[in-house]
Amino acid sequence: xxxxxxxxxxxxxxxxxxxxxxxxxxxxxxxxxxxxxxxxxxxxxxxxxxxxxxxxxxxxxxxxxxxxxxxxxxxxxxxxxxxxxxxxxxxxxxxxxxxxxxxxxxxxxxxxxxxx
Numbered sequence: 001x002x003x004x005x006x007x008x009x010x011x012x013x014x015x016x017x018x019x020x021x022x023x024x025x026x027x028x029x030x031x032x033x034x035x036x037x038x039x040x041x042x043x044x045x046x047x048x049x050x051x052x053x054x055x056x057x058x059x060x061x062x063x064x065x066x067x068x069x070x071x072x073x074x075x076x077x078x079x080x081x082x083x084x085x086x087x088x089x090x091x092x093x094x095x096x097x098x099x100x101x102x103x104x105x106x107x108x109x110x111x112x113x114x115x116x
Contacts, residue, residue, distance in 0.1 A: 002026055002100040004034075009093060009110030012085055020080040020110060022095030030073040032099050036080045038091035038112075048093070049080060063089075085114045 008020040022034060035050040049059045049069040057069050068081040078095060092109040 001102055001105060002029060002097060004029075004095050004097065004101075004107050006093060006095050006107055006110040009112045011113045011115065014086055014114055014116050016085050016114070017081070017083045018085065018112060020082065020093055020095075020112075022078040022080075024076045024097070027073075027076060028100065029076045029097060030071075032097040034071065034078045034095055034097050036069060036078075036093060036095050038089075038093045039109075040088075040091040043091075045094070051078060082112070085112075087114045087116045090114050 031053045033052045036048040039045040051069045066084045071078045094109040
């Protein structure tokens, strides 16, 4: 299965921005839908955003208007631009390509911490 590498997390103040990256070593990644999930301490993992191979996007209601998912097929990379961050956005963020990975496989993720 394809291993994806998440990066770009960090500590930011409320109202700030971060851009997460999800990189794959293989160009087959470019024909797959990719999703960003997050898991906060003590909570279940939740879907944040997704993008198809054709560029169609979807977002969780909690991030609509603040987060933007995009992809650069030349770089085999999907991005998640997060603006107007809130403390409740604090979580470990994971990317996943369901058609290229086993259902129970998750990468190491990247930690996002938003201070109030």
